[in-house]
Amino acid sequence: MTNLDFELLRTVVQTGPHPLFATVSGAHLYGFPSPDSDVDLRGAFVLPVPDLLRLQEPQETITITQSCAGAEVNWVAHDLRKFARLMTRHNGYVLEQLYSPLVVHGGPWLEELRAIGQGCVTRHLYHHYLGFAKAQRKLLTKPAPTVKELLYAYRVLLTGIHVLRTGEVETNLRVLTQHHPQPGIAELIKWKWTPWPSL
Structure with a gap:
């Protein structure tokens, strides 16, 4: 949906x-x-x-x-x-x-x-986002990682960076990339709509 x-x-x-x-x-x-x-x-x-x-x-x-x-x-x-x-x-x-x-x-x-x-919303959130990012990175090392897994990895890293820099909890990847530009994110989001499940 x-x-x-x-x-x-x-x-x-x-x-x-x-x-x-x-x-x-x-x-x-x-x-x-x-x-x-x-x-x-x-x-x-x-x-x-x-x-x-x-x-x-x-x-x-x-x-x-x-x-x-x-x-x-x-x-x-x-x-x-x-x-x-x-x-x-x-x-x-x-x-x-x-x-x-x-x-x-x-x-x-x-x-x-x-x-x-x-x-x-304090610097202690660093530990939460670091742990989550490590878990997402581990998923990306398995055979045939999915676009969804890569988007989740970007999302958690950029949310963590953003909250630690600004004190604002922002989770929308499209908004986050306006503040912290990352090439290729828009293309990845489009790919998530395609039938190809893997990178």
């Missing part, structure tokens, strides 16, 4: 606990969706009080997968306590979700979390 139907996506995020916020992540956020791309929804919710008062540990993460308009939609959300814990541990994934401009469900909670999140 390349064009997002936000009304349809709102029905998906309402199938679990009431969300504090829900945003689009993955290829759509990164600026290179293709017709076969899944839609990745991420966010946070608050566990009901009875769930917190039980003896067993509550379920801190929900995962819901639905088929919508011919595309698979994956809705993954963390309880607010877990989401805050990940933020304070300089987890770039949750910060990217928090600052995604593709908002499916927002409001005062999202604005407040974004304000709090600014305190988590």
